[in-house]
Amino acid sequence: MRAQASGIPRHLPANWAPNGPFTTPDASLSSLSKPTKTQTGRPMAAERTIPGSTDPAFLERQLRKSIRSRPFEFVIVGALWLCGLVTLLTTVLIVVTLFEETAQFFQEVSPAAFFLDTNWQPLFEPETFGIWELVAGTLNVLFWSLLFAVPFGLAAAIYLSEYAHPNVRRVLKPVLEALAGVPTVVYAFFALTFITEDFLRPILGADKVPIFNSLSASLVMAVMILPTITSVSEDAMVSVPRDLREAAYGLGSTRLEVAFKVVFPAALSGIIAAILLAVARVIGETMIVAVAAGSTPNLTLMPLESIQTMTGYMLQVGLGDAGRGTVQYTSLFAVASTLFVFTFMINVLATIIVNRYREAYD
Amino acid sequence: MAGAPAAAPVSLRATGRVARRQAISRASRYVLLAATMVGVGVLAFLAYDVIRTGGSRLSLDFFTSYPSRRATSAGLRSSLIGTAWVMATTIVLAIPLAIGTAIFLEEFAPRGKVTAIVRLNVANLAGVPSIIYGILGLAVFVRGIELGGVQLLPKLGPSILAGSLTLALMILPMTVIASVEAIRQVPPSIRDGSLALGASRWQTVWYHTLPGAIPGIMTGTILAVARAAGETAALIMIGAFAFIAFDNKSLNDSFTVVPVQIYNWTTLPQEAFRVNAAAAIIVLMVSVIGLNLIAVFIRERFSRR
Numbered sequence: 318m319r320a321q322a323s324g325i326p327r328h329l330p331a332n333w334a335p336n337g338p339f340t341t342p343d344a345s346l347s348s349l350s351k352p353t354k355t356q357t358g359r360p361m362a363a364e365r366t367i368p369g370s371t372d373p374a375f376l377e378r379q380l381r382k383s384i385r386s387r388p389f390e391f392v393i394v395g396a397l398w399l400c401g402l403v404t405l406l407t408t409v410l411i412v413v414t415l416f417e418e419t420a421q422f423f424q425e426v427s428p429a430a431f432f433l434d435t436n437w438q439p440l441f442e443p444e445t446f447g448i449w450e451l452v453a454g455t456l457n458v459l460f461w462s463l464l465f466a467v468p469f470g471l472a473a474a475i476y477l478s479e480y481a482h483p484n485v486r487r488v489l490k491p492v493l494e495a496l497a498g499v500p501t502v503v504y505a506f507f508a509l510t511f512i513t514e515d516f517l518r519p520i521l522g523a524d525k526v527p528i529f530n531s532l533s534a535s536l537v538m539a540v541m542i543l544p545t546i547t548s549v550s551e552d553a554m555v556s557v558p559r560d561l562r563e564a565a566y567g568l569g570s571t572r573l574e575v576a577f578k579v580v581f582p583a584a585l586s587g588i589i590a591a592i593l594l595a596v597a598r599v600i601g602e603t604m605i606v607a608v609a610a611g612s613t614p615n616l617t618l619m620p621l622e623s624i625q626t627m628t629g630y631m632l633q634v635g636l637g638d639a640g641r642g643t644v645q646y647t648s649l650f651a652v653a654s655t656l657f658v659f660t661f662m663i664n665v666l667a668t669i670i671v672n673r674y675r676e677a678y679d
Numbered sequence: 680m681a682g683a684p685a686a687a688p689v690s691l692r693a694t695g696r697v698a699r700r701q702a703i704s705r706a707s708r709y710v711l712l713a714a715t716m717v718g719v720g721v722l723a724f725l726a727y728d729v730i731r732t733g734g735s736r737l738s739l740d741f742f743t744s745y746p747s748r749r750a751t752s753a754g755l756r757s758s759l760i761g762t763a764w765v766m767a768t769t770i771v772l773a774i775p776l777a778i779g780t781a782i783f784l785e786e787f788a789p790r791g792k793v794t795a796i797v798r799l800n801v802a803n804l805a806g807v808p809s810i811i812y813g814i815l816g817l818a819v820f821v822r823g824i825e826l827g828g829v830q831l832l833p834k835l836g837p838s839i840l841a842g843s844l845t846l847a848l849m850i851l852p853m854t855v856i857a858s859v860e861a862i863r864q865v866p867p868s869i870r871d872g873s874l875a876l877g878a879s880r881w882q883t884v885w886y887h888t889l890p891g892a893i894p895g896i897m898t899g900t901i902l903a904v905a906r907a908a909g910e911t912a913a914l915i916m917i918g919a920f921a922f923i924a925f926d927n928k929s930l931n932d933s934f935t936v937v938p939v940q941i942y943n944w945t946t947l948p949q950e951a952f953r954v955n956a957a958a959a960i961i962v963l964m965v966s967v968i969g970l971n972l973i974a975v976f977i978r979e980r981f982s983r984r
Contacts, residue, residue, distance in 0.1 A: 390879055397780075400776055401780050404851065501909070571704030573704035604912055664806035
């Protein structure tokens with residue numbers, strides 16, 4: 318498939334040419350089709366048969382030529398190129414702004430203090446900027462939300478792919494996906510008013526549960542990422558070929574055994590990718606933790622503590638009006654860079670896992 | 680076999696270990712179903728809780744009054760108008776750009792390194808948290824870019840335009856991904872037929888590929904718009920947190936939106952504002968779930984080919 322690699326649209330055959338022999342009787346291009354004689358019946362001169370006529374690079378040039386010969390088309394294609402560049406520009410802007418202000422931040426706060434100090438106290442004297450308390454807050458919510466979301470999410474995926482009647486599946490799947498469409502500020506309200514006050518406090522005792530605690534945020538976060546885990550891993554399970562299941566049934570396996578010992582391992586790369594996507598969503602989620610988990614940086618993984626995550630701190634600074642150039646303002650970008658690096662690595666890892674460990678059954 | 684009188688009746692019922700395995704497997708259906716229903720149950724309970732708390736607050740006054748320090752006279756007027764402005768501007772900015780990018784990637788981009796990078800980049804942008812987009816909007820749109828005394832991008836302040844640009848960048852990647860998928864679903868034979876009859880590439884895209892891809896593009900677009908309509912963090916970052924007691928008239932106005940208003944009311948200590956928050960949540964959820972249903976409907980309606 319050399320043609321694909323070098324610029325001919327993939328839905329076209331390799332010997333395709335724009336404005337081919339039938340629309341523009343162009344001698345050089347008609348040599349692509351069979352006749353070796355021109356219309357006058359004269360045998361074609363040797364130099365008119367272009368040796369590279371099946372060469373993709375040649376066809377590419379012809380393609381460009383035909384675009385330039387239509388001014389309207391030329392303008393449109395130019396505009397489409399610009400559209401394609403906007404996404405690149407967005408990334409460049411994100412990286413440049415984060416980098417620039419983070420560099421400012423590190424002129425006032427040493428990187429050693431940022432990475433080694435374990436105290437985050439940016440708003441009061443003495444100001445200290447140890448990122449670990451915020452990272453711990455994020456990890457706290459991440460750990461507890463995954464603890465609840467992964468078992469339930471995977472159970473739902475197995476049920477939908479292996480057990481459910483197609484009609485049941487057709488109804489349940491969109492309903493579960495609706496959970497992903499609920500705005501996060503709604504979850505935040507739910508976590509603070511319902512989970513903390515009407516659920517955790519009566520069960521665990523009001524004296525044990527502070528009004529802002531990471532558990533309420535984690536529980537609601539778990540609900541938020543359920544559809545991500547279920548939907549993506551269910552897609553992976555459905556695409557496990559039928560033969561594997563039939564073989565296992567033929568050997569006398571029960572449905573449960575087929576689901577857990579055959580389908581689950583075969584779909585593992587998709588399942589891990591699903592969990593990684595959920596992880597990226599949790600650490601980037603802002604409203605739930607800002608409303609329900611509190612704003613006290615706290616180096617703990619205990620669920621019933623008031624904590625602050627990286628995103629929670631960013632929102633707190635965003636709400637106050639930190640002036641440009643103050644260390645609070647630049648610390649916003651330092652935290653944002655940390656968050657960006659985290660999510661970027663997780664997304665890349667998910668892509669690598671999906672691409673490298675995909676079981677190809679086709 | 681049952682007909683043979685002398686033979687002992689043969690039972691196909693499993694016994695011992697096999698029976699136990701089968702029983703566990705049968706029971707597992709209900710355990711797994713219960714786990715699946717947890718999500719559905721939470722959604723139902725969320726709806727019930729919000730309606731119980733805020734349902735009584737929904738009245739015409741609630742929609743037509745400005746925010747207030749007294750919970751009972753506060754309303755959604757300015758945030759509804761702000762949401763309408765921001766969403767309209769975001770759609771105008773993002774959708775043509777997203778469809779253009781998708782067409783570029785699928786139909787016109789040379790298959791090479793650059794295109795591969797653009798694709799990878801779009802996939803990565805889709806995973807960037809919304810609050811990072813908020814920070815981008817704060818640094819780039821609200822405060823402007825100045826390079827060596829030259830104003831490259833104007834200072835927009837916490838205006839509707841700045842908010843819309845931020846949201847447009849935020850929903851761009853997911854809209855591009857959905858549109859690319861939709862365009863890819865159009866069978867190559869349609870393109871080949873069009874090209875074989877002498878249509879140019881753009882004519883082929885405009886008259887044949889796009890019409891076939893429109894349902895898929897619309898589904899993806901509506902879902903993205905629903906996400907933008909519920910976005911809070913990015914807009915708070917760019918400063919859409921003001922007390923707005925006037926109707927927005929231009930793109931340069933400061934503004935607030937319904938989700939930010941909900942956040943505002945939720946964090947106020949007085950219980951009465953919680954009722955307002957719940958009522959506003961009903962409004963927001965009805966709109967967002969309505970958009971989702973439309974998207975699902977379009978997908979179901981046009982998915983049979």
